[in-house]
């Protein structure tokens with residue numbers, strides 16, 4: 001089932017601050033989208049608007065091309081799991097899962113035997129077949145989230161909305177549950193939107209990443225495109241550690257202010273003028289300095305990790321650039337070195353200019 005959000009606007013109660021500023025988003029059928037952004041960007045607000053849990057003042061939400069004006073029309077089509085959407089403590093896992101079916105009007109409610117069968121299938125699907133009789137207090141965090149997911153899937157929704165569902169889990173459980181979630185999404189042919197604070201989780205599990213900032217979508221791209229062509233400096237920084245080098249573009253070259261950084265070629269499409277080159281630390285290469293480049297590169301060793309020696313590089317304009325050399329590599333690579341940052345992305349006034 002596809003989701004189309006068009007020019008959605010929501011204001012804080014009392015016509016206060018704009019929480020969603022004309023947000024538009026197309027999620028095709030069967031896509032897995034991760035919604036990321038800093039705290040307060042509007043991710044939960046957007047997800048709740050799509051779920052029909054909160055009102056909005058302008059714009060539309062459509063499912064499979066049909067505008068969902070009536071919130072109740074979304075019930076049953078959309079399953080959601082929130083980090084704090086607790087299970088009912090006085091009900092077993094099985095009864096928690098059955099809840100959405102138990103409360104259906106009699107005319108639409110399956111028979112008791114069919115509900116029990118559905119619960120059994122879901123427990124199986126969640127890989128917790130023996131936990132139907134357990135109460136939430138007896139379950140681990142990961143098991144509880146599987147029960148919450150089963151509860152969301154009980155009515156057979158085609159859309160799954162997940163708001164930080166694994167936020168409270170430890171990193172190892174989290175990693176295993178997310179690959180399982182991706183398989184589940186593929187197997188059931190769902191359309192999933194996952195809000196996460198974990199950039200690695202987003203890059204790992206989603207086929208599209210939507211970055212929000214200040215109530216707006218600033219970029220919507222595949223993980224590969226987001227990494228190779230971030231639309232703004234903010235996106236570049238948000239997705240991982242980045243080092244900035246200011247400089248000037250002229251005659252097809254970016255010349256950096258820092259004399260220890262080698263100039264590099266840029267496409268003709270980049271206009272001349274000041275720009276900022278941003279690069280991930282692991283993309284920086286050390287190369288022999290050019291004659292006349294005598295500003296020293298200082299490399300402060302910081303121990304070894306996973307077969308690599310860790311250094312912090314300090315040069316004219318920058319302190320604290322993390323750098324790694326293979327443990328069996330030569331130290332002298334650092335002596336008289338300059339930095340090659342030709343893999344950097346270029347920005348001007350905060351926007352990508354490549």
Ligand SMILES: Nc1ncnc2c1ncn2[C@@H]1O[C@H](COP(=O)(O)OP(=O)(O)OP(=O)(O)O)[C@@H](O)[C@H]1O
Nearest residue numbers: 012013019037038039040041042043044045046197
């Ligand atoms: N009902 C409300 N009334 C007033 N302000 C609200 C309301 N709901 C959300 N906000 C504000 O809207 C902004 C966006 O909140 P939202 O929870 O959507 O952000 P988020 O991106 O999900 O953040 P987080 O990652 O911290 O969960 C915040 O500034 C929040 O304080």
